[in-house]
Amino acid sequence: MHRYLFPLSLLLVVLLLSACSPSPEEPDPLELYYPAFNAEELPEDFDASVLPRYDINMRVDPAVRKIDGVARIHFTNRSDRPLNDLFVRLYPNLRQLEGVMRLTSIVTLPDRFATGMGSMLDDTAARITLTESLPVDESIDLEIVYSVEALKQEGYVLFGESEGILSLPYSYPMLAAQTGDPANPWRLEIPPQHGDIAITDLALHTITVTLPSDIVIAATGTELTRTETSPGWTEHVFVTGPVREWAMIMSPDYLVESGEVDGIRLNSYYLPQDEVAGRAAYKEAAAALRAYNRMFAPYPYTELDIAEAPTRHLGMEYPGLNYIGIVTYRDKSYSQEQLVAHEVSHQWWYALVGSEPFRYPWLDEGLAEHTSLLYLEYFRGENTADRLRTIWKTSADWAAANGYDNVVGQEVTAFNGINYEILVYGKSAMFFDALYKQLGHDDYLEVLQTFIKLYRFKNPTPQDFLDTVKDVSGFDASALYQQWILTAVPTPTPEPSPEPTPQAGAP
Numbered sequence: 393m394h395r396y397l398f399p400l401s402l403l404l405v406v407l408l409l410s411a412c413s414p415s416p417e418e419p420d421p422l423e424l425y426y427p428a429f430n431a432e433e434l435p436e437d438f439d440a441s442v443l444p445r446y447d448i449n450m451r452v453d454p455a456v457r458k459i460d461g462v463a464r465i466h467f468t469n470r471s472d473r474p475l476n477d478l479f480v481r482l483y484p485n486l487r488q489l490e491g492v493m494r495l496t497s498i499v500t501l502p503d504r505f506a507t508g509m510g511s512m513l514d515d516t517a518a519r520i521t522l523t524e525s526l527p528v529d530e531s532i533d534l535e536i537v538y539s540v541e542a543l544k545q546e547g548y549v550l551f552g553e554s555e556g557i558l559s560l561p562y563s564y565p566m567l568a569a570q571t572g573d574p575a576n577p578w579r580l581e582i583p584p585q586h587g588d589i590a591i592t593d594l595a596l597h598t599i600t601v602t603l604p605s606d607i608v609i610a611a612t613g614t615e616l617t618r619t620e621t622s623p624g625w626t627e628h629v630f631v632t633g634p635v636r637e638w639a640m641i642m643s644p645d646y647l648v649e650s651g652e653v654d655g656i657r658l659n660s661y662y663l664p665q666d667e668v669a670g671r672a673a674y675k676e677a678a679a680a681l682r683a684y685n686r687m688f689a690p691y692p693y694t695e696l697d698i699a700e701a702p703t704r705h706l707g708m709e710y711p712g713l714n715y716i717g718i719v720t721y722r723d724k725s726y727s728q729e730q731l732v733a734h735e736v737s738h739q740w741w742y743a744l745v746g747s748e749p750f751r752y753p754w755l756d757e758g759l760a761e762h763t764s765l766l767y768l769e770y771f772r773g774e775n776t777a778d779r780l781r782t783i784w785k786t787s788a789d790w791a792a793a794n795g796y797d798n799v800v801g802q803e804v805t806a807f808n809g810i811n812y813e814i815l816v817y818g819k820s821a822m823f824f825d826a827l828y829k830q831l832g833h834d835d836y837l838e839v840l841q842t843f844i845k846l847y848r849f850k851n852p853t854p855q856d857f858l859d860t861v862k863d864v865s866g867f868d869a870s871a872l873y874q875q876w877i878l879t880a881v882p883t884p885t886p887e888p889s890p891e892p893t894p895q896a897g898a899p
């Protein structure tokens with residue numbers, strides 16, 4: 393494993409050591425990551441030096457869809473109590489992802505103490521028992537040797553290979569998110585099939601991926617170097633700013649359209665047969681990025697990728713990387729443009745403001761979905777925006793008439809594959825739309841701008857949002873919140889009725 397450790401790993405160790413004993417002569421511990429983000433966009437009270445840091449080396453063999461990796465994780469105990477255990481997530485083992493992730497060994501650095509390890513949550517998490525407890529505010533370095541395997545399948549694939557594209561998000565041991573509650577410090581939920589996956593905290597990453605040289609890779613963060621390390625194999629080194637997860641997708645066939653928008657590198661990856669749509673996706677993402685930079689807040693990272701993905705007509709958001717489903721490139725019955733507008737908005741609603749897709753999926757998806765309406769209204773006019781409003785309403789009416797309505801303000805497990813999109817996207821977006829109409833365009837945007845200013849790189853609650861509305865506009869949104877987010881129609885006796893028009897945008 394160590395033969396493909398990149399010298400940057402050594403540099404990182406030096407930098408980490410320097411973080412423990414700062415002195416004016418020593419380098420800035422964040423210097424390695426600066427190529428990936430604009431430090432001026434961080435809040436003044438934001439201390440990136442205490443974030444977990446991942447330094448991962450992995451070798452990906454796409455022919456057999458297998459990863460062998462070594463993850464070094466630097467972790468500081470910020471939980472207000474000594475920790476005897478740490479938890480990492482093995483998301484590829486989720487039933488819906490159908491992958492296999494194994495941890496081969498775990499040691500602590502630099503002493504290389506072996507640690508105990510136990511599987512839990514249907515093998516989607518590992519409890520790492522430390523040889524001695526980790527005091528509050530102390531740091532530890534773990535080295536985890538691991539492997540991941542993925543399937544080749546037809547149809548919708550979020551994790552694995554389909555249509556000549558290999559999608560490998562969640563392909564490293566990810567620290568479980570922390571709660572801030574000393575009595576119960578870890579987030580240990582199992583994400584259901586219909587929702588988003590990762591429940592994580594912000595972290596910094598250095599990821600070295602060694603791949604066959606003909607493979608084109610799109611990934612979270614910024615690629616620092618690309619080096620052919622042996623005949624036919626190329627090493628790609630990525631770094632990130634403070635982000636909630638790292639993801640990658642690749643294909644030997646990808647073409648890429650690249651450019652700059654507001655100083656941000658934008659790349660659109662697409663298959664050769666979908667070149668027209670792939671170039672259109674670039675233009676749409678550029679328009680969205682430019683618009684949201686002005687409407688909300690500047691995108692704080694230096695690169696954004698969108699990639700044609702084997703996710704049918706659906707999209708998926710990762711920090712700095714958005715999947716746009718392959719069907720939207722080939723079948724215009726679903727709006728590629730609205731999907732791009734929705735997914736790019738997740739760089740603000742999820743990546744920047746941690747909108748908690750597990751606990752408050754409506755806050756996450758409702759804001760993203762309504763933002764796509766703002767995009768359509770701005771670029772395509774009121775009639776196009778109204779068409780999206782009609783889809784939301786028609787779908788919500790269908791759900792109400794057929795026993796699928798539910799209280800929107802619940803965690804992701806309260807929904808199912810039928811009503812998740814209708815309610816958590818559409819009905820929730822109707823709440824934001826009612827607020828938009830109530831406040832008017834300028835005040836509504838001021839609310840969102842303030843919400844970002846207060847909660848970027850944090851995880852706000854619904855009450856935080858309502859308080860922001862009140863503080864900025866003076867309007868008490870409780871009644872609208874009650875109507876759209878906390879109220880469901882009584883369940884009628886279901887009668888057969890036609891399926892509603894599916895919406896773009898999930899998850």
Ligand SMILES: [Zn+2]
Nearest residue numbers: 757760897899
């Ligand atoms: Zn979404």
